Amino acid sequence: MEAIGLSFVDWVIILIYFVFVIGIGFYLKKFTTNEEDFFLAGRKNSFWVAGLAFLSANLGALELMGMTGNTFKYGMYVAHFYWIGAIPAMLFLGIYMMPFYYSSKIKSIPGYLKLRFDEKTRVLNGISFAIMTLLVSGINLYAMALVLHTFLGWNWDVSMWASAATVAAYVTLSGLMSAIFTEIIQFFLIWFGLFLVSVMGIIEIGSVNDILGRLPESMNTLWSTSSDPTQNGMLIHWAGIVLGLGFVLSFGYWTTDFLVIQRAFSAKDLRSARMTPILASFFKMALPFIVILAGLVAIALSNDPSSGFKLLQDGGQINYDSALPLLIARYYPSGLVGLGVTALLAGFMAGQAGNISAFNTVWTYDIYKSVLNKKASDKHLLWMGRVSTVVGVIISLGTAYWAKSFPSIMDYMQAIFSWVNAPLFATMLLGMFIWWITPNGAFWGLIAGMLSSFFMYMGVKFDWFNESIITMSSVQSDMAANFWRAWWAWLICAVLTVVISLFTKKKPKEELVGLVKGLTQEKIDQNIPLTKKPEFYAIISLIVLIILNVIFW
Amino acid sequence: MKPIWYFVGLILLIMGGIIFLNGIYQALSPETVNTVLKETHPSLWWGAVMLISGAIMFFKTKNQSV
Numbered sequence: 001m002e003a004i005g006l007s008f009v010d011w012v013i014i015l016i017y018f019v020f021v022i023g024i025g026f027y028l029k030k031f032t033t034n035e036e037d038f039f040l041a042g043r044k045n046s047f048w049v050a051g052l053a054f055l056s057a058n059l060g061a062l063e064l065m066g067m068t069g070n071t072f073k074y075g076m077y078v079a080h081f082y083w084i085g086a087i088p089a090m091l092f093l094g095i096y097m098m099p100f101y102y103s104s105k106i107k108s109i110p111g112y113l114k115l116r117f118d119e120k121t122r123v124l125n126g127i128s129f130a131i132m133t134l135l136v137s138g139i140n141l142y143a144m145a146l147v148l149h150t151f152l153g154w155n156w157d158v159s160m161w162a163s164a165a166t167v168a169a170y171v172t173l174s175g176l177m178s179a180i181f182t183e184i185i186q187f188f189l190i191w192f193g194l195f196l197v198s199v200m201g202i203i204e205i206g207s208v209n210d211i212l213g214r215l216p217e218s219m220n221t222l223w224s225t226s227s228d229p230t231q232n233g234m235l236i237h238w239a240g241i242v243l244g245l246g247f248v249l250s251f252g253y254w255t256t257d258f259l260v261i262q263r264a265f266s267a268k269d270l271r272s273a274r275m276t277p278i279l280a281s282f283f284k285m286a287l288p289f290i291v292i293l294a295g296l297v298a299i300a301l302s303n304d305p306s307s308g309f310k311l312l313q314d315g316g317q318i319n320y321d322s323a324l325p326l327l328i329a330r331y332y333p334s335g336l337v338g339l340g341v342t343a344l345l346a347g348f349m350a351g352q353a354g355n356i357s358a359f360n361t362v363w364t365y366d367i368y369k370s371v372l373n374k375k376a377s378d379k380h381l382l383w384m385g386r387v388s389t390v391v392g393v394i395i396s397l398g399t400a401y402w403a404k405s406f407p408s409i410m411d412y413m414q415a416i417f418s419w420v421n422a423p424l425f426a427t428m429l430l431g432m433f434i435w436w437i438t439p440n441g442a443f444w445g446l447i448a449g450m451l452s453s454f455f456m457y458m459g460v461k462f463d464w465f466n467e468s469i470i471t472m473s474s475v476q477s478d479m480a481a482n483f484w485r486a487w488w489a490w491l492i493c494a495v496l497t498v499v500i501s502l503f504t505k506k507k508p509k510e511e512l513v514g515l516v517k518g519l520t521q522e523k524i525d526q527n528i529p530l531t532k533k534p535e536f537y538a539i540i541s542l543i544v545l546i547i548l549n550v551i552f553w
Numbered sequence: 554m555k556p557i558w559y560f561v562g563l564i565l566l567i568m569g570g571i572i573f574l575n576g577i578y579q580a581l582s583p584e585t586v587n588t589v590l591k592e593t594h595p596s597l598w599w600g601a602v603m604l605i606s607g608a609i610m611f612f613k614t615k616n617q618s619v
Contacts, residue, residue: 009575020564031554184557192603333586335575335596
C-alpha cells in the first residue's frame with residue numbers, strides 16, 4: 001500500500017500532542033509528593049475524571065482498529081462487546097463490588113485477595129497480572145509500530161522508542177495522575193479524531209438505515225439470527241454470547257482487571273468510586289457509533305465496486321485492521337489526517353501508560369513490598385514506583401521486539417485475558433459473596449481455572465482435540481471459541497473453589513467484616529437524594545442498554 | 554492545580570484552530586484537496602466544532618484550581 005502522506009499541518013498537530021503530554025507530566029510532578037499521589041492520584045478525583053479515565057484505560061487504539069476490523073469480519077455482532085459484553089458488568093462493579101474494594105482502602109486488586117484470602121493468592125494474582133500487563137504493553141507497542149509503518153511508512157524503531165520514551169517520561173514524573181490526565185485528553189481526541197469517519201460515511205451513503213440496508217441479515221442484526229450459529233457472521237449461539245461474553249469475559253475483565261479499577265480507586269469518596277463505572281457505562285454504550293458504524297460503512301462501501309474502496313491484502317488474506325486507516329485516508333484532508341493519526345497515537349500511548357501505571361503499583365505493593373522488602377518506607381516505595389515504571393517500559397520494548405521477530409505471539413495474546421481474568425472473576429465473586437470460601441479453595445481453584453483455560457487454548461492450537469468439544473457446535477469462529485473457553489475456565493475455577501472450600505479451614509467471620517457481603521453493614525449512600533444515588537443512574541444505563549438492543553435486535 | 558478540563562480545552566482550542574484555519578485555506582484552494590466528499594469541507598466545520606468546544610472548556614476553567 002502507498003503510505004498515507006502527512007502534510008506540514010498534520011506534523012504540527014502530532015508534535016503538539018507530544019509536547020502537550022510531556023508538558024503535563026512536568027506540570028504535575030510538583031503535585032506528586034507522596035506514594036498515594038503517585039499510585040492513586042491522591043484519591044481526590046471527581047467521578048467525571050475517574051469515569052472518563054476508567055473508560056479510556058480500556059480504549060486503546062488496538063481495540064479501536066481491531067473492533068472496526070472485527071465488524072468488517074463478523075458484522076454487527078461485535079457491538080455485543082460494548083453493550084451486553086460490558087454494561088451489566090460495569091453496573092455490577094459500581095453497585096455491588098466497589099463498596100468492598102474502595103472501603104477496604106486497598107491499593108490494588110491483589111491487595112483485596114490478601115485481605116479476603118491470604119498472601120499466596122495475592123502473590124499468584126500479582127505475578128500473573130504483572131506478566132499480563134507487560135506482555136500487553138509490549139504487544140501494544142509492537143502493534144503501534146506495525147500500524148505506523150504500514151500506513152504512514154514510519155520507521156519501526158523510531159516509532160517504538162519515541163512513544164515508549166514519552167510514556168516513560170510522563171508516568172515516571174507523576175504516576176497515575178499524569179496517566180489519568182493523558183487518558184482523558186486521549187478520550188476527547190479519539191471522539192474528535194475518529195467520530196468524523198462515521199459522520200462522513202453516513203453523509204456518503206445516505207443514512208444509518210441505508211448502511212444497514214446494504215448488508216446481509218447475518219451482519220446487520222444483534223440477536224435475531226443468534227438461535228442458529230450458521231445464520232450469523234460470528235457463527236455463535238446466543239448462549240455463547242450471554243454466558244461467555246456477557247457473563248464470564250465481561251465480568252472477568254470489568255470487575256477484576258486492576259488496569260481499569262485503579263482509576264476508580266483514585267476517586268475522592270465512595271459515592272464517586274461507585275459512580276465511576278456507572279458514568280463510564282454511558283460512554284461505553286456510545287462507542288459503537290465510532291467503531292461499529294465505521295466497520296459497517298467499510299462493508300457497505302466494499303460491497304459497492306463503484307466506491308473504489310477495498311481493504312488491504314496481506315499474503316492473500318484480508319487485513320481487517322486496515323478498515324479504519326483506509327477510511328481516514330478516504331475522507332480526511334490534511335490537518336484532519338494529523339488529528340486522526342494523533343487519535344490513534346494517543347490511544348496507543350494511553351493504553352501503554354495504563355498498563356505501565358497498573359504494573360508499577362502491583363509490582364511495588366503486591367510483589368516488592370509483599371515478598372522482597374516488607375519494611376520498605378513510603379519514600380522508598382515512591383522511588384520504587386518510578387524505577388519500576390522505567391524498567392516496565394524497557395521490558396515492554398523487549399516484548400515488542402520479541403513480537404516483531406515472532407508474530408504468532410499476537411495470537412496467544414488474544415487468549416491471555418481468558419487465562420487470567422475469567423477464573424479470577426470466579427474467585428472474586430465467590431469470595432465477595434460467600435463467607436465460607438477458604439484461602440486454599442481460592443488458591444487452588446484459581447490455579448486450576450488458569451491452567452484449564454491455557455490447556456484448552458493449546459489443545460485446539462496444536463490439534464490435541466477438536467474445537468467443537470469446547471463450543472458444542474459443528475460450526476465456530478475464533479471469537480466463539482474464546483467465549484466458550486472463558487466460560488469453562490470460570491466454571492472449573494468456581495466448582496473447584498467451592499469443593500476445596502468444603503474440606504479446608506475457613507477464616508473466622510470477624511476477619512471478613514467489610515470484605516464479604518452479608519457480614520458487612522450496608523449503609524451506603526442512604527441519606528442522599530434519589531437523583532444523586534448511583535443506583536438511579538445504573539437503572540437509567542440499563543434502560544438505555546435495553547432500548548439499544550431492541551432497536552438493533 | 555489546574556483542572557484537567559483546562560488542559561483538554563487548551564489542546565482542543567489549539568488543534569481546532571489549526572484545522573479550522575487550514576479548512577479556510579482548503580475552501581479557498583479546492584484543488585489542494587482530493588478526498589471523497591471534499592465539497593462538504595470537513596476541516597472547516599469539524600475544526601470549528603473543536604475550536605468552539607475547546608474555547609468553552611478553556612475559558613470556563615482558566616481561573617479555576619482543584
